[in-house]
Amino acid sequence: MSATAAESAAPRDLTAADGGQRSAVRSLLRLWPYVRPVRVRLFSAALVAVVASCLGLVIPLVLKWIVDGPVADRDTGGVWLGGALLLGVGVLEAVLFGLRRWLVARPLAGVEASLRGDLYGHMQRLPVAFHDRWSSGQLLSRATTDLQLLRLFLAFPLTFLLVNGTTIVAGCVIMLVQEWTLGLVILTPLLPLMVLCSLFEVRYSLAGRRAQDQLGDLTTVIEEAVLGVRIIKGFGRHRSQARAFRSLSERLLGTELHKARLLAGIMGVIMALPEIALGAALVLGTLQVADGSLSAGTLVAFLSTALALRWPVESLGYLLAMSNEAATATDRYFEVLDTPIPPDTDHPAGVRGAAPPGGGLEVTGLRFEGVTFRYPDAAPGTAPTLSGVDLHIRQGETMALVGATGSGKTTLTALVPRLHEVTSGRITLDGTDIAAMSRAQLRTLVAVAFEEPTLFSASVEENVLMGAGGAQDPDVDRALRVAQADGFVAALPHGTATQVGEQGLSLSGGQRQRLALARAVVGTPRFLVLDDPLSALDVHTEAAVEAALREVLAATTALVVAHRPSTVLLADRVALLSGGRVTAVGTHHELLRGDAEYAALMSGDQAPQRGRERKRSAR
Numbered sequence: 001m002s003a004t005a006a007e008s009a010a011p012r013d014l015t016a017a018d019g020g021q022r023s024a025v026r027s028l029l030r031l032w033p034y035v036r037p038v039r040v041r042l043f044s045a046a047l048v049a050v051v052a053s054c055l056g057l058v059i060p061l062v063l064k065w066i067v068d069g070p071v072a073d074r075d076t077g078g079v080w081l082g083g084a085l086l087l088g089v090g091v092l093e094a095v096l097f098g099l100r101r102w103l104v105a106r107p108l109a110g111v112e113a114s115l116r117g118d119l120y121g122h123m124q125r126l127p128v129a130f131h132d133r134w135s136s137g138q139l140l141s142r143a144t145t146d147l148q149l150l151r152l153f154l155a156f157p158l159t160f161l162l163v164n165g166t167t168i169v170a171g172c173v174i175m176l177v178q179e180w181t182l183g184l185v186i187l188t189p190l191l192p193l194m195v196l197c198s199l200f201e202v203r204y205s206l207a208g209r210r211a212q213d214q215l216g217d218l219t220t221v222i223e224e225a226v227l228g229v230r231i232i233k234g235f236g237r238h239r240s241q242a243r244a245f246r247s248l249s250e251r252l253l254g255t256e257l258h259k260a261r262l263l264a265g266i267m268g269v270i271m272a273l274p275e276i277a278l279g280a281a282l283v284l285g286t287l288q289v290a291d292g293s294l295s296a297g298t299l300v301a302f303l304s305t306a307l308a309l310r311w312p313v314e315s316l317g318y319l320l321a322m323s324n325e326a327a328t329a330t331d332r333y334f335e336v337l338d339t340p341i342p343p344d345t346d347h348p349a350g351v352r353g354a355a356p357p358g359g360g361l362e363v364t365g366l367r368f369e370g371v372t373f374r375y376p377d378a379a380p381g382t383a384p385t386l387s388g389v390d391l392h393i394r395q396g397e398t399m400a401l402v403g404a405t406g407s408g409k410t411t412l413t414a415l416v417p418r419l420h421e422v423t424s425g426r427i428t429l430d431g432t433d434i435a436a437m438s439r440a441q442l443r444t445l446v447a448v449a450f451e452e453p454t455l456f457s458a459s460v461e462e463n464v465l466m467g468a469g470g471a472q473d474p475d476v477d478r479a480l481r482v483a484q485a486d487g488f489v490a491a492l493p494h495g496t497a498t499q500v501g502e503q504g505l506s507l508s509g510g511q512r513q514r515l516a517l518a519r520a521v522v523g524t525p526r527f528l529v530l531d532d533p534l535s536a537l538d539v540h541t542e543a544a545v546e547a548a549l550r551e552v553l554a555a556t557t558a559l560v561v562a563h564r565p566s567t568v569l570l571a572d573r574v575a576l577l578s579g580g581r582v583t584a585v586g587t588h589h590e591l592l593r594g595d596a597e598y599a600a601l602m603s604g605d606q607a608p609q610r611g612r613e614r615k616r617s618a619r
């Protein structure tokens with residue numbers, strides 16, 4: 001499993017490699033369209049925070065006034081007044097910081113929600129080929145951890161880089177005005193600090209990218225372990241699984257420790273250099289007070305200002321680190337969002353949409369014409385999975401598709417609802433090229449049921465109705481009857497309202513397949529594509545489902561992948577897929593008599609099949 005996660009990491013490793021060259025600011029600027037709607041609140045909050053922070057710098061000035069004025073003059077009333085003034089400034093500062101929080105909390109949650117909404121919508125529209133390449137953990141970590149990092153960035157580092165930057169500049173001006181020689185001493189570490197911070201930024205952003213990608217891999221392993229818990233337990237693989245998890249988690253730990261070391265290094269420098277400069281200024285200032293060239297109040301005010309700048313300066317390391325992580329999260333987010341969505345239709349209807357006139361071709365029904373398909377991620381030099389498939393399923397006919405394991409049956413059926421696009425050739429429905437139809441239009445015409453029936457965390461009824469498409473008044477009860485699912489559904493605690501799927505009641509494989517079948521037939525589609533829909537049923541249920549299916553199939557044009565003679569017998573004709581092409585078409589009995597490969601497949605003897613070898617070599 002770790003290997004799976006590592007392999008699927010391919011799309012983003014490329015970006016990780018040049019992570020050092022990208023500009024964090026340019027990455028973060030891409031968030032502007034999302035921040036734009038809340039910009040007024042965000043800027044107001046920043047302004048309030050700047051005022052609050054600069055108010056803190058008034059405190060040393062009040063102190064100077066108290067020391068040089070009321071304290072020197074032994075004026076008790078003046079000291080009380082100064083104290084009250086300090087309290088007032090402190091309270092105002094606290095109120096303003098509270099106001100800042102109130103201003104940003106709600107809008108930023110909205111920004112995170114719209115970022116997540118766009119990511120989810122885009123992932124849903126991306127083709128199956130994209131999801132084949134990307135591990136789910138990588139997508140999950142982008143939709144969760146990365147987006148939280150972005151919200152945190154907008155709430156704190158973005159504001160406080162501005163606030164603390166302004167405070168530091170204002171503080172430095174105040175110190176220079178009070179005593180410029182001491183001010184220059186305090187500013188000495190500025191240049192080395194800037195150089196060190198920019199070096200830190202480059203190294204930290206590389207480490208940050210690595211850590212976020214490794215977290216995605218770890219998420220994939222955890223997800224696979226949860227989904228595959230039965231297999232892990234059944235085969236006693238928990239130790240090897242735990243080892244795979246530990247190795248990935250140690251890799252992440254190593255990267256996090258590296259990040260912590262980098263941060264500790266820069267924090268050490270950021271804290272130590274200003275402290276040394278402050279110590280030097282203190283000694284110099286005390287000497288100046290001793291020889292009378294500086295008032296005690298000015299020195300107190302100067303040092304209080306320097307101390308007030310301590311937090312703004314020290315926080316810079318954390319703020320830079322958080323901003324870097326946010327820039328990496330933004331890059332990872334947009335890697336998904338920048339993946340283009342293929343156009344809904346390849347070409348307008350009419351250009352290639354209608355079947356060529358004449359030529360003696362019957363236009364109705366489902367027709368494959370010279371269909372060749374190669375998986376985008378297939379190894380270079382390997383033969384295409386399908387090459388030059390020609391097949392015509394007449395209107396109202398049921399065609400069984402038979403072939404050895406790995407011969408491309410599932411691939412061929414996936415081309416009809418355009419889960420993958422044909423590499424060349426075309427598929428027509430009643431004479432219209434499916435590439436000229438919008439996906440919405442295509443999906444109202446074609447319904448599918450796959451070998452692995454996926455149910456969603458929803459009620460039985462909602463799961464079945466997902467197949468209704470644009471059908472008027474879809475009849476759930478009829479669909480359940482056809483799929484022979486009405487009996488067990490009625491026995492569920494809440495009938496069709498029972499929650500099933502991952503967060504609902506667990507159903508048996510056969511029950512799931514029957515619900516998937518009900519989903520395929522509920523919209524009474526014109527074309528039905530079933531990928532071995534009866535594989536998990538016991539003999540008795542299969543016979544009952546077949547009887548009901550026969551009725552449905554009579555009213556539609558259907559392509560049914562079949563492994564067993566009982567399923568094949570549902571069909572009017574059978575097509576044999578071998579070596580990526582349709583090598584024989586005929587009735588079950590014709591092929592049984594005339595085609596040795598077909599006869600071997602139906603007798604369960606698959607040894608001579610070429611397809612199996614092709615599948616192995618492809619892997």
Ligand SMILES: Nc1ncnc2c1ncn2[C@@H]1O[C@H](COP(=O)(O)OP(=O)(O)OP(=O)(O)O)[C@@H](O)[C@H]1O
Pocket residue numbers: 132375377378385403404405406407408409410411412614615616618619
């Ligand atoms: N996403 C993919 N990327 C690359 N190759 C793939 C992909 N999916 C399937 N293949 C390869 O395409 C070939 C055909 O697979 P397919 O699943 O269509 O066969 P099948 O006839 O349905 O097999 P089975 O009877 O076992 O279900 C196999 O060699 C398989 O390894």
